[in-house]
Amino acid sequence: TKVVLVQAAVGAVGVHEWTPDPENYECSCSHNGQNSLYSTAVSCYKQSYEALSKKYNIVYAGYIWNQGEHDEVYSVKENVTVNSDKAYYDAYKSMHDGFMSELKLDFGGISVVRADKAGSSSQGSMSLTVARNAQYKLCNDIDNLYMISTVSETCDTSIMDQVNTIHYSQYVFNIMGDDCAQNLYYSLGLSSEERAFSGLEVYAKN
Numbered sequence: 001t002k003v004v005l006v007q008a009a010v011g012a013v014g015v016h017e018w019t020p021d022p023e024n025y026e027c028s029c030s031h032n033g034q035n036s037l038y039s040t041a042v043s044c045y046k047q048s049y050e051a052l053s054k055k056y057n058i059v060y061a062g063y064i065w066n067q068g069e070h071d072e073v074y075s076v077k078e079n080v081t082v083n084s085d086k087a088y089y090d091a092y093k094s095m096h097d098g099f100m101s102e103l104k105l106d107f108g109g110i111s112v113v114r115a116d117k118a119g120s121s122s123q124g125s126m127s128l129t130v131a132r133n134a135q136y137k138l139c140n141d142i143d144n145l146y147m148i149s150t151v152s153e154t155c156d157t158s159i160m161d162q163v164n165t166i167h168y169s170q171y172v173f174n175i176m177g178d179d180c181a182q183n184l185y186y187s188l189g190l191s192s193e194e195r196a197f198s199g200l201e202v203y204a205k206n
Helices: 037-053 069-074 085-103 130-141 170-187 199-205
Strands: 062-065 107-111 145-149
Touching (some): 069 130, 085 107, 085 130, 107 130, 107 170, 130 145, 145 170
Parallel strands (some): 062 107
16 A cells, blocks of 8 residues: 655644634744644645545545644743643644545544653653643544554653754654554554554564
């Protein structure tokens, strides 16, 4: 099965910039209201889908999400609309619902966000933040939204890029990608066998 990824991600942005109506959100970040990442992603996807569908039979289409450290930082500051679990939940759901209706997608998948400011231990990385709480609830509430990787909950300095410790090492990114692929495959009903182990256990075994 061929898999095509349409790269639409932008670093260091808030969930409000991915909503269909970013102008209705307020954030004290330097790019408040300037990014309309939702509309850019929709446009890129439509162009890609149109081109690919001329040659291929597209069976499944969806999106994969890994974001939330921005909201961990800015949710505690003044002049911020996304300042609670519910606010993140509502903003994310508006994006998800928009993608589903405009693009007729089959699924969304979340690789859960790490907690960035709670220390360098794995216990710190799994601390509950507004984004993390909301992401688990969203996957619980929405039938076609799946939690496809929790590798980021194992994050300590040993699995980070040792030159730039705010990002994972490439080795761990690879594990995360494998975790996402395997669990999404199962969630979509393409495998009758549940995963035998998680990305964390793969990492430990290696």
